[in-house]
Amino acid sequence: MISYAFRRVLSAIPIVFLTITVCFFILRLAPGGPFDGERALPANVLKNLRAHYNLDQPILTQFFIYVGGVLRGDFGPSMVMEDFTVSRLLSIGLPFTLMLGFTAFIVGTLAGLVAGALAAVNQNRWPDYLLVFVVLIPLIIPNFLMANLAQLIFGVYLGWLPVGGYRPGSYINLVMPIIILAMPHGARVARLVRGSMIEVLGTNYIRTARSKGLGAALILTRHAIKPALLPVVSYLGPGLSYLLTGSLVVEQIFALPGIGKYFITAALNRDYGLVLGTTILYVFIILALNLIVDVLYAWLDPKVRLN
Amino acid sequence: MKQVLSVQDMSVTFALHNSEVHAVREMNFTLGEGETLAVVGESGSGKSQAFLAIMGLLARNGRTGGRAMMGDVNLIGMAPDQLDRYRGKDIAMIFQDPMTSLNPSLKVKTQLSEVLVKHRGFDRDKATKSAVEMLERVGIPEPVKRANAYPHQLSGGMRQRVMIAMALLCQPKILIADEPTTALDVTVQAQMLDLFKTLTDDFGTSLVLITHDLGVVAGVADRMMVMYGGRAVEKGGVDDLFYDPRHPYTLGLLHSTPHIAKRAARLDPIQGLPPSLEHLPKGCSFNPRCAFAFDRCLVERPPLGDAGDGREKACFYEGPMAYGQVA
Amino acid sequence: MAGITGKDTVLTAYAVALEQEAPKGRSLTQDALRRLFANKAAVVSIFLLAAVILIAIFGPYFLPWSYDKIDWTSIRKPPDFAKGHFLGTDQNGRDMAARILQGTQMSLTVAGVATVVSVVIGIAYGAIAGYFGGRIDAAMMRFVDIMYALPYILFVIILVVIFGRSPVLLFVGIGCLEWLTMARIVRGQTLSIKEREFIEAARAGGAKPFTIIFRHIVPNLTGPVVIYATLTVPEIILTESFLSYLGLGVQEPQTSLGTLISFGAPVAEALPWMLFGPALFLVLMLVCFSYIGDGLRDALDPKDR
Numbered sequence: 001m002i003s004y005a006f007r008r009v010l011s012a013i014p015i016v017f018l019t020i021t022v023c024f025f026i027l028r029l030a031p032g033g034p035f036d037g038e039r040a041l042p043a044n045v046l047k048n049l050r051a052h053y054n055l056d057q058p059i060l061t062q063f064f065i066y067v068g069g070v071l072r073g074d075f076g077p078s079m080v081m082e083d084f085t086v087s088r089l090l091s092i093g094l095p096f097t098l099m100l101g102f103t104a105f106i107v108g109t110l111a112g113l114v115a116g117a118l119a120a121v122n123q124n125r126w127p128d129y130l131l132v133f134v135v136l137i138p139l140i141i142p143n144f145l146m147a148n149l150a151q152l153i154f155g156v157y158l159g160w161l162p163v164g165g166y167r168p169g170s171y172i173n174l175v176m177p178i179i180i181l182a183m184p185h186g187a188r189v190a191r192l193v194r195g196s197m198i199e200v201l202g203t204n205y206i207r208t209a210r211s212k213g214l215g216a217a218l219i220l221t222r223h224a225i226k227p228a229l230l231p232v233v234s235y236l237g238p239g240l241s242y243l244l245t246g247s248l249v250v251e252q253i254f255a256l257p258g259i260g261k262y263f264i265t266a267a268l269n270r271d272y273g274l275v276l277g278t279t280i281l282y283v284f285i286i287l288a289l290n291l292i293v294d295v296l297y298a299w300l301d302p303k304v305r306l307n
Numbered sequence: 308m309k310q311v312l313s314v315q316d317m318s319v320t321f322a323l324h325n326s327e328v329h330a331v332r333e334m335n336f337t338l339g340e341g342e343t344l345a346v347v348g349e350s351g352s353g354k355s356q357a358f359l360a361i362m363g364l365l366a367r368n369g370r371t372g373g374r375a376m377m378g379d380v381n382l383i384g385m386a387p388d389q390l391d392r393y394r395g396k397d398i399a400m401i402f403q404d405p406m407t408s409l410n411p412s413l414k415v416k417t418q419l420s421e422v423l424v425k426h427r428g429f430d431r432d433k434a435t436k437s438a439v440e441m442l443e444r445v446g447i448p449e450p451v452k453r454a455n456a457y458p459h460q461l462s463g464g465m466r467q468r469v470m471i472a473m474a475l476l477c478q479p480k481i482l483i484a485d486e487p488t489t490a491l492d493v494t495v496q497a498q499m500l501d502l503f504k505t506l507t508d509d510f511g512t513s514l515v516l517i518t519h520d521l522g523v524v525a526g527v528a529d530r531m532m533v534m535y536g537g538r539a540v541e542k543g544g545v546d547d548l549f550y551d552p553r554h555p556y557t558l559g560l561l562h563s564t565p566h567i568a569k570r571a572a573r574l575d576p577i578q579g580l581p582p583s584l585e586h587l588p589k590g591c592s593f594n595p596r597c598a599f600a601f602d603r604c605l606v607e608r609p610p611l612g613d614a615g616d617g618r619e620k621a622c623f624y625e626g627p628m629a630y631g632q633v634a
Numbered sequence: 635m636a637g638i639t640g641k642d643t644v645l646t647a648y649a650v651a652l653e654q655e656a657p658k659g660r661s662l663t664q665d666a667l668r669r670l671f672a673n674k675a676a677v678v679s680i681f682l683l684a685a686v687i688l689i690a691i692f693g694p695y696f697l698p699w700s701y702d703k704i705d706w707t708s709i710r711k712p713p714d715f716a717k718g719h720f721l722g723t724d725q726n727g728r729d730m731a732a733r734i735l736q737g738t739q740m741s742l743t744v745a746g747v748a749t750v751v752s753v754v755i756g757i758a759y760g761a762i763a764g765y766f767g768g769r770i771d772a773a774m775m776r777f778v779d780i781m782y783a784l785p786y787i788l789f790v791i792i793l794v795v796i797f798g799r800s801p802v803l804l805f806v807g808i809g810c811l812e813w814l815t816m817a818r819i820v821r822g823q824t825l826s827i828k829e830r831e832f833i834e835a836a837r838a839g840g841a842k843p844f845t846i847i848f849r850h851i852v853p854n855l856t857g858p859v860v861i862y863a864t865l866t867v868p869e870i871i872l873t874e875s876f877l878s879y880l881g882l883g884v885q886e887p888q889t890s891l892g893t894l895i896s897f898g899a900p901v902a903e904a905l906p907w908m909l910f911g912p913a914l915f916l917v918l919m920l921v922c923f924s925y926i927g928d929g930l931r932d933a934l935d936p937k938d939r
Contacts, residue, residue, distance in 0.1 A: 015780055026796065140920045142872055144879045144892075145913055148899040156903050204407040211362055211402075212422050212473070213394030216387070222421075226412040241785035245876075248787070252880065253899075264880055267795050275795050279788050286784060302412060302457040 005295045012287045017067075019283045023276040024066045070280060086277040089262055094281070096166075097258035100177065101247050105240070108182030109189050113232075116193025120228075121220070123198055135190050138183035143246050147180045147253040164254040177254045181246050185239055192235055197228040226300055233297045237290040244282060308339035311480045311513050312361075312398075317373030317383065319353065319360045328584045330356040332537045334373070335611070338481065343507060343514040345528035345545065347521065347560065349581045353537040354517050355403075358483045362400050363390040377481070396426040399474035403486040405466035409458035415442075416454035419473050426477050441472040445502060464495040468502070475506060482507065483515045488523060500527050521564040525549065533557050536582050536592035539611055543618030553620040555597045558628050591622070599624040648819065648858065648934050664857070669933035676929025679922035686919055690738040699729035701736035702887045712907055722907035724897065733889055734911050738919075740890040744805050745870040749863050751809025756816025756862075757855070763817065764824025775821065778814050786811045790873065794882045804883060808870055815866075819858050861930055868923035875916060891916045 119131040138146060154176060155163035166173045200206060201224060209223045251260035259278055266274035319331035331353040338344055348354045360371040361382055375382045377398060382390065402408045410418060419441070420434035429437065435454070442450035445468040458466055467487060474482055484503065488496040504527055507514045516528055524531055524545060531548055533541040533556060541554040552558045559577035579596035582588060591608055594600040603623050611621040670676055699705065699719065708719055709727040721730040763774040793807035871891075877883035878892030891912045898909030 026792070136924065140924050141917055142875055142920075144876060145895060145916070148895070148902065148909065149913075151899075152902055152909075204402060204404060205410040207364055208402060208408045208470075208473075209410065210364055210387075211394055211400045212425075213391040213396060214421065214425055215391050218421075218425070222417075223410050223413065227410070238782065244785050245787040249876065249880070263791075264882075267791050268881055270795055272795065275792060279792060282788055283784060300412065303459055 004298050005291070008291050008294050012291060015287060016280075016284060020067055020070050020280055021063075023280055024063055026272070026276060086273045089274060090259060090277060090281060093257060093259035093262050096256065097247060097251065097260060098285075100174070100181065100251070100256065100258060101240075101243055103174075104178045104181035104247075105185065105243055107178060108184075108186035108243075109236070111182070112186040112189025113193055115186070116190040117197055117220070117225075117228075119190070119194045120197035120201060128194075131190065131194070135187040138187045143180060143184060144249045144253065146183065147177075147250060150176055150180055151253070164256070166254075166256050173254075177250045177256060181243065181250045184246060185243055188235065188239065188242075189232060192232045193228065196231045197224065200224050200228040203227075230297065230301055233293060233300060236293045236296075237286075240286055240289050240293075244286065308342065310337045311340050311377065312338040313374075313376045314357075314361070315374045315376070317357065317360070317371065317375060319356045319365065320370045320372070321366070322368045322370070326585060329537055330369075330584060331360070333611075334539060336532055336539065336542065338513050338515065340480075341507070341511050341513060342530065343504075343516060343528045345524040345531040346515060346517045346534060347519065347524060347531055348534035349519055351536075351581045351584060352534040353584075354534050355485050357534075358400065358485065358515065358517060362394060362398065362483070363387060364400075395422045395474075395479075396477045397479050398481040398483070399477070399479040400483040401467075401470045401474050401485065401487050404490050405463050405470055406490065408470060409466055411458055413457075414454070415456055415458060415461070415469055418458075419454070419469070419476060422473065422476050438472070438476065441476055442469070445469075445472045445475075445506070446498070447472075464491055464499070467491060467499060471502065471506070475510060475512070478510050478512070480513060481515070482512050483517070485517045486519070487516075489518070489520070496523070503527060521549075521560055533560070536587055537584060538592070538621065539619075540593070540621045541614075541619065542611070543614070543616070547616065547618055552628060553614050553618065554622045555599050555624065555628065556593050559596070599626070599628065648861070666861070666930070666933040667857070670926075670929045673929040673932065675925045679925040679929075683919065683922040683926070686738070686915070686922070687742065690735050690742060693735045694732060697729065697732050697735070699732050701732040701889065702728060703732075704728055710905060712905075721911045722905070724905075724908055725901070730907060730911050733894060734891070734915055737889045737891045737894050737912060738915055740884055740888055741871050741874055741892075741916075741919075742867075744808070744874045744884075744890070745867040747805035748809035748812060748870045748874075749866050751806055752812040752866065753816055753859055753862065755810065756813035757820050759813060760817035760820025760822075761824050764821040767825065771821070771825075775818075778817060781811075781814055787873070787876070790877065791882060794877065804874070804877070808873055812866055812870065816859075816862055819862065820855070823855070823858075861934075864923070864930060865927050868920055868927070871916075871919065871923075 115131055115135070119128040122128050141149075151163050154161045161176050162170075162173045164173070206219065206223060209219045214223075247258065248260040248264060250256070251258040252264055255261075259281070262274060263278045265271075266278070314334055314336050317331060317334040318329065321328045321330060334353075334357055336344070346354045346357075356365070356369075359365050360369065361375045363382070363385065365371065371383050373383060377393065380393070382393065382398075409415075416435050416438055419438035420429075420431060423429040423434035423437055424431065427434075439450045439454050442454060447453050447465055447468050453461060453465065453469075458469070461469065467490075471487075487503070488499050491499060500523060503514060503516070506512070516523065518524065528545050530543065531545050532539050533548070533554065535556050541548060541552070541557050543553075548557055549561065552561060556577070563576045577596055582592055582595075588595055590606045591597070591600070591604045594604045597604065599622075601624070607623075609621045609623050611619050614620045694700065697720075704727045705719070705723060706727055708714065708723045710725055711719060711723045713720055713722045719729050719731065721734060723729055724733065759774065763771045789811055790807055793810075794804065874883055874890060875892030875895070878890045879896040881896070884890040884893055894912035895909065895916070898905070898912060902909035
């Protein structure tokens with residue numbers, strides 16, 4: 001299994017490299033970019049950029065300098081905020097976004113697992129119908145709409161929760177954002193678990209387990225869960241991508257200090273350095289997490305592991 | 308002989324959207340201690356459903372009626388958690404397809420030892436040790452290695468042996484084997500049947516062998532019950548039925564089994580197809596395919612009645628039947 | 635966000651089925667469509683959706699106000715039938731009903747164009763991959779697999795950043811990133827047809843295998859394309875709404891449902907009609923698409939339930 005993990009890491013490296021390369025060339029050559037002369041950038045910013053990107057060197061050298069910088073975590077100076085480098089900005093927001101995303105991921109996945117399992121075990125009875133219906137809501141209504149509605153209902157009309165903002169330690173402010181972020185993910189997980197569990201419960205080997213008199217609880221926890229989780233684990237990779245896009249909007253609407261806010265502001269301001277730097281970071285995180293997920297899948301499915 | 312299982316008037320019905328299907332009707336039989344009963348029939352005869360019903364393993368839309376007495380306990384109608392006290396411990400079942408009947412994500416030793424842990428209160432190590440001993444007993448070489456393997460690493464024959472070991476670990480009084488050799492190679496089949504015979508003799512287990520293959524019955528079973536269209540149509544000792552069948556369907560089965568119909572110049576399969584359980588023929592279910600049918604057979608259904616010498620048959624025809632007389 | 639219809643799984647399974655069915659591809663699709671029309675919820679949704687589309691296209695002709703005309707006498711007013719503002723007005727005095735219809739038109743247009751773009755790219759990519767087979771195919775499909783795992787919203791935003799806010803580029807950009815599943819389907823079909831056609835072509839002698847393949851793939855594609863479009867359009871509507879909401883999508887004076895919602899949300903407490911009007915239209919369309927999508931999924935894979 002170690003060798004499997006190792007091979008997966010190896011195959012991810014080219015993707016990261018490709019991303020960095022593409023980002024570099026976009027940065028350097030795209031219209032409206034910093035080196036285009038198309039826009040009048042503040043003098044200081046231009047100065048920083050010139051210095052950082054060593055514009056008098058041949059382009060290939062520039063490329064390697066850029067890559068070297070990225071690998072050390074240096075994405076260059078921001079194109080809009082004079083005194084900040086991209087990495088400085090990212091490091092302010094990254095821990096928060098990771099915390100938010102991670103918590104929402106855990107909450108959503110667990111809630112989805114429990115709900116899906118309960119629905120599967122009660123197939124075609126009322127808990128199942130209720131779940132199937134409830135789960136549709138976060139999947140149809142876009143998250144930005146849900147966020148706004150939640151703010152209206154729970155923040156303004158009912159006054160139960162704060163409408164937004166965050167100071168370190170004010171965890172109550174995180175309740176709504178985390179739930180809104182977790183809901184679509186949890187809904188998809190619930191659907192997957194339900195379908196997968198129903199299928200597993202109908203297999204021959206579960207019938208064998210029943211014939212051994214093991215009892216419903218033991219069958220569910222020892223025999224049914226592992227096979228049922230396989231499709232769910234496969235989904236977690238793309239699921240993380242969805243969580244990421246969701247966090248962009250949630251951070252914006254609830255005014256939270258994560259990378260998402262910077263990213264969007266950067267996009268609106270056409271701050272290439274920040275946009276691309278954030279992209280590289282996101283891609284890296286997602287690849288890393290996908291890797292972990294793949295390894296988890298291998299552990300769950302002996303057929304993959306032993307090959 | 309002491310009875311370990313007595314089934315009385317059992318029926319199995321499945322509810323479909325617009326109708327009901329009676330998979331098993333008016334089934335009565337007894338199983339003695341240490342004896343091997345073969346239950347024979349084509350697919351759709353209800354032979355598997357009857358025993359799945361006894362084990363409480365029917366699909367959601369199935370209903371069971373009647374009684375299945377194991378000792379003083381009626382297994383039919385019992386709640387699943389009650390049944391769990393007996394399943395795997397006093398009565399066990401082996402299924403047809405060894406490739407899909409074992410959990411692919413659990414090691415063999417886990418699937419074996421858990422019955423001992425659950426029903427006998429063994430601790431994990433003791434249970435594993437006993438499991439390995441049983442694996443050896445069912446003829447699996449390098450049992451320790453196999454025990455630590457996953458099912459997909461074993462061949463079909465070995466997986467079936469694991470199933471047998473799993474079923475016998477708690478030394479149940481009754482073992483039901485549903486087409487245990489159908490999915491295996493012919494060479495392996497013979498070994499498997501041998502194994503059944505040895506083990507059931509050793510443990511004193513009563514065996515129900517469900518099969519459509521008469522070749523499997525000879526040499527292993529003491530008595531047999533032939534099923535057709537959800538009902539038992541003939542019952543008796545294996546030798547009696549083989550040499551002197553009293554029901555035309557039994558005759559037909561014998562005649563269409565290769566190594567039994569040695570004398571026939573060619574194989575004669577029974578004409579026609581098994582009936583659809585939703586649209587059974589009027590009168591005797593077998594009459595469309597029967598060479599001996601006469602008017603009464605088309606109108607009235609023959610009840611399962613005494614045919615002398617501990618035999619029963621469900622047929623109105625009383626005349627002689629011999630090979631070559633099948634239509 | 636994307637994924638309300640589980641499009642990827644459904645279409646990929648369909649692609650695999652088509653690959654194995656080859657000549658009968660058409661009947662597999664017809665079969666599915668027949669099953670779809672038997673699904674009541676889906677049929678109702680189709681009618682409802684058609685109604686919404688018709689209203690969006692022709693409605694503005696029946697409204698007294700156009701979407702950018704300012705009514706100085708009715709700024710920030712709730713619905714007022716007397717003045718012809720059926721859904722109220724916004725802070726600039728513009729008629730909400732007209733704006734909502736315009737927004738719906740815009741969302742649908744974006745979705746339509748992007749779908750067309752993605753279909754074209756998907757067909758081209760998939761046909762090439764299937765035609766050449768071997769390592770080219772493997773490499774191309776590997777690329778598709780990688781793209782699947784990455785969050786495409788990032789790339790959309792990058793495209794928007796580079797090319798500015800031109801709506802044309804918005805359509806094209808989104809389309810450029812949505813073609814993946816279409817490519818898989820076309821590749822599957824190409825692969826299975828390739829086997830047969832090369833043999834026949836060799837025997838017949840003459841016409842180039844490529845033309846033959848092309849001539850055989852395209853007619854068989856109408857079914858999959860329709861199904862693909864039905865499942866893709868809602869995703870694109872969502873993506874576009876999302877972008878517009880963030881301010882990266884459609885620009886003034888044009889509007890889209892996403893933009894309307896982004897304007898309506900902050901003032902929803904005082905001017906609820908500004909949020910609920912566009913939200914209702916958006917959700918209604920998405921619900922219809924969802925039922926249609928579910929119907930398609932059931933139709934393509936009956937054993938699902």
